[in-house]
Amino acid sequence: MKFGHPLELLVRSLELQTTLANEDREAVLALPYTLRTLDPLSYLVREGEKPDKCPILVSGFAYRQKMTAEGTRQIVAIHTPGDALDFQNLFLNIADHNVQMLTRGEVAFVKRKDMQDLSLSSRKIAEAMFVKTLIEASILREWVVNVGRRKAPERIAHVLCELGARLKSMGLDGEYRYELPMTQEELGDAVGLTPVHVSRTLKLLSEEGLITREKRSIGFPDWERLCEYADFVDRYLHLDVRVSP
Amino acid sequence: MKFFFHLNNSTGWTHDREGHELDGVSQALETAVEAARSLLCADIAEGKPVDLGSYIATDDEIGREVARVTFDEVVTFHSR
CATH class of the missing domain: 1.10.10.10 (Winged helix-like DNA-binding domain superfamily/Winged helix DNA-binding domain)
Known part of the structure; x- marks a missing residue:
């Protein structure tokens, strides 16, 4: 399936659970963004840094990970195209984990302020973003069960x-x-x-x-x-x- | 440097076709020991028979075996 606009996949992802009005869809697609092609292992979010952008995965795969003091890595989530990679830090001022590219892929970088403004401009968009963040928490719970049990x-x-x-x-x-x-x-x-x-x-x-x-x-x-x-x-x-x- | 960790156990070979980038032979050896212990732990936890004769043969990029870790080398048993 091909998507013309890099943010169309985000709209599609948000609409899996939440019905957006036409103006909401248009508002998402109107977000200013910078599209970049990144190699595997490229960092999108770094632990300890202040998040200033909200990356949207357009193609390829990414993962969320944390490192132990000994340098061992635990991957805690895998991201597929259409995922917003940092809704979790949208209103937090410091990243507490890393997000990296798993494969080569395209990422649309939206300024965090623009994404914050968007979320506050429409109840439906805010709801859709909140639902996505809740689902990420649900997936994380399942991963804890998976690894632990x-x-x-x-x-x-x-x-x-x-x-x-x-x-x-x-x-x-x-x-x-x-x-x-x-x-x-x-x-x-x-x-x-x-x-x-x-x-x-x-x-x-x-x-x-x-x-x-x-x-x-x-x-x-x-x-x-x-x-x-x-x-x-x-x-x-x-x-x-x-x-x- | 890339190293390949091939497992030999009672069911035959499980070949590593991807390999892993590591600093050198000593890190490869540590990785093989960790892998052997992890497999033993899983088998013990699941109540499976433990094959202490299993081993992990570690090859370098040109296919030369640089280390061989047998499972009975990586555990110590005490009975009282």
Whole structure:
């Protein structure tokens, strides 16, 4: 699916849960922005810095992460096109975590002040942004459960299911197949496993017929069975929940 | 430098096709030890049989094995 305006994906993402009026849509699309193509690992938000812009992911993937004092990384969220990468810091004055590009991709940078003004100008836009932030919190809760309580195969299967469901909601994936945007090391940092453990687990999932792999392309021969195996219920993504007026 | 961590256990080889950028052989060795311990922990926690003869063969960029970590090297058992 192609989008002409870089912020159209944001509108689409906001409208997954909240119906915007025409003037709200136009206000989002009228936001001044700077479009940049960034390489993997480029920082979009740095811990400790004052946020002065609100990046919108237009293409590619990004992730939210925190580092320990020992230098180990925990990836706490993966972002897909259409995601606003820093609604969480919109009204906070210091970033408490990092956001980096996972793959090469395009990002539209909107000035934080412009995004703040937009959120205060329309009740519906404010509601849509609030809902997105609540859903990010919901996803984070699920990730805590995933890393803290599920076994390695279920953990990895769960992340694969989530990515598939989110890409599908934005009309961005192929049917029951997508290109995994992460190395095994990055996937490991998202689920608290070493890369060797990830490698062994992906092999196990393949042997059990739950996934197929061809380089980075992951296929799902039986999506329902994988979801059941992974304990994946997409309720926490709130993909089909319309906000009450 | 890029290193590749290949796992050998009772089910055969799990090859690392991506590799990992690390500072040198000593960091690669640390990574292999950490990986072996992580796999052992998971197997023990899940009540699976523990194969102490499993090992992680670490290759450098040209496919030369620079380290081999056997699972029985990375744990110490005490019985009383």
